[in-house]
Amino acid sequence: MTVTRTQWAAAAAVFVALLFAGYATVSTAWGGEPAAQATPARESADAGFARDMSVHHQQAVELSFLVRDRTQDEEVRRLAYDIANTQANQRGMMLGWLDLWGLPKVESGTEPMAWMDTSGGENGGQHGGGHSGHGSGAAPKQQEGALMPGMATPAELERLNKLSGKQAEILYLQLMIDHHKGGVHMAQGCADRCTVDVERKLAQGMVDAQQSEIGLMTELLKKRGAAPRP
Structure with a gap:
């Protein structure tokens, strides 16, 4: 499975690098943003x-x-496959952009999500991007020990690893709803602040898709006599 995820990421990174290079060239040729503006700062x-x-x-x-x-529940297994496949590919795209821009994938000494400072970042939030009722102002709660809002803690991962059947399904759905809420918050931040059009559009697509999946997962929890965590 590790090999498969790596292959997904590598293939997506190569594809998007070519796509983005073409986008920057065409944009400049047709009087769009200059190539220099297409390379974000660190x-x-x-x-x-x-x-x-x-x-x-x-x-x-x-x-x-x-x-x-x-x-063995096919509904949950299918959802899990879709999320893993989609997010592995999107991760490959984003890592590909960092490679294309010549920027590090890890920034030491910088707090996660520091770019979402309420000052509006370098763009001041000038790109609306369609808020869909979820602005980037109010962050989801962050569990103690989690790296970013919405992310599971090591203890929660260990707990899921020990469960099976319906209990595993319920915890997974609860954790993934929290995870998506954090992802929507962060993606809306990019839709508001990012300057690279193709990345801003990807972020808005994440907002729309993950909000839809939150609704689906809430229904799946209801079918199992459970609900999202408060």
Whole structure:
């Protein structure tokens, strides 16, 4: 499974690097933003989002593979596969952009999500991006020991690893709803602050898709006599 995830990420990174290079060239040729503006700064919202969301997505992949091996329920297994596949590919895209921009994938000495400072980042929030009722102002709660809001703690991962069947399904759905809420908050931050159009559009797509999946997972919990965590 590790090999498969690596192959997904590598293939996506190569594809997006070519796509983005073509985008920058065409944009300049048709009087769009100059090529120099298409390369974000190291401390920009574009770079910060790509780094932080790559980490956030990696945990979603891990959670999904954990539950897939601990339940025979086809509905939950299919959801877990879709989330793992989608987020592994998106992670590859974001890591590919960082490579293309010549920026580090890990920024030592910088707090996660520092680019989402309420000052509005370098872009001041000038790109609306469609708030969908979930602005980036109010962050989801962060569990003690979690790296970013919405992310599971090591203790929660260990607990999921020990469960099976319905119990594993319920915990996975609860953890993934929290995870998606954190992801929506962060993606909306990029939709508001990022300057690279293709990245901003990806972020808005994450907002829309993950909000939809939150609704689906809430219904799956209800079918199991459970509910999202408060």
